[in-house]
Amino acid sequence: ETGVTQSPTHLIKTRGQQVTLRCSSQSGHNTVSWYQQALGQGPQFIFQYYREEENGRGNFPPRFSGLQFPNYSSELNVNALELDDSALYLCASSPGTSGGEQFFGPGTRLTVL
Amino acid sequence: QKEVEQNSGPLSVPEGAIASLNCTYSDRGSQSFFWYRQYSGKSPELIMSIYSNGDKEDGRFTAQLNKASQYVSLLIRDSQPSDSATYLCAVSRGSTLGRLYFGRGTQLTVWP
Numbered sequence: 001e002t003g004v005t006q007s008p009t010h011l012i013k014t015r016g017q018q019v020t021l022r023c024s025s026q027s028g029h030n031t032v033s034w035y036q037q038a039l040g041q042g043p044q045f046i047f048q049y050y051r052e053e054e055n056g057r058g059n060f061p062p063r064f065s066g067l068q069f070p071n072y073s074s075e076l077n078v079n080a081l082e083l084d085d086s087a088l089y090l091c092a093s094s095p096g097t098s099g100g101e102q103f104f105g106p107g108t109r110l111t112v113l
Numbered sequence: 114q115k116e117v118e119q120n121s122g123p124l125s126v127p128e129g130a131i132a133s134l135n136c137t138y139s140d141r142g143s144q145s146f147f148w149y150r151q152y153s154g155k156s157p158e159l160i161m162s163i164y165s166n167g168d169k170e171d172g173r174f175t176a177q178l179n180k181a182s183q184y185v186s187l188l189i190r191d192s193q194p195s196d197s198a199t200y201l202c203a204v205s206r207g208s209t210l211g212r213l214y215f216g217r218g219t220q221l222t223v224w225p
Binding site for chain 2: 002031033035040042043044045048050055056058088090092097098099101102103104105106107
């Protein structure tokens with residue numbers, strides 16, 4: 001167990017809807033990164049939050065947005081869901097932004113119908 | 114060329130054998146290298162990190178890094194059926210330290 005928690009575990013939405021995924025980082029970690037993992041692929045970086053500010057973004061459209069709160073927990077919001085958004089969404093926490101170890105939560109499995 | 118490439122697999126070894134997993138990366142500025150294990154339906158679990166050239170051993174696992182060849186590997190000695198999983202190689206680049214670039218993973222099966 002990494003101490004990183006995510007909710008919900010599973011989610012089913014229809015195309016065009018909006019979704020919010022939540023993550024609580026490991027104690028002592030101030031940085032949260034979000035990744036999308038499609039079936040049979042490695043995780044793809046969405047963005048990272050450090051001290052409530054976005055600190056880097058991958059090749060994802062603006063309908064993917066996020067927040068980090070003062071307690072370092074984080075949300076990932078996806079608007080106008082598309083079928084290709086169906087994936088495992090992973091949150092990783094780390095003690096900083098210096099390229100060190102990242103520890104993943106259990107993930108949220110999103111299915112878009 | 115992809116940022117991180119892993120040997121395609123799947124890899125199948127008998128119990129007790131050495132499993133060798135390989136990974137190459139494209140950015141010479143890469144600084145940190147990680148191996149994650151992912152069981153089917155689960156999230157990735159960090160098993161090794163390596164930052165400098167050479168070998169790093171942790172129990173039955175040995176990570177090897179060769180920055181000149183842009184190559185990192187993971188050896189699993191005395192493989193056990195419980196090692197059957199997908200192994201993901203991840204790299205952190207100097208220019209975007211907080212972001213991990215992952216390979217597609219190598220599926221390992223250890224048969225009794």
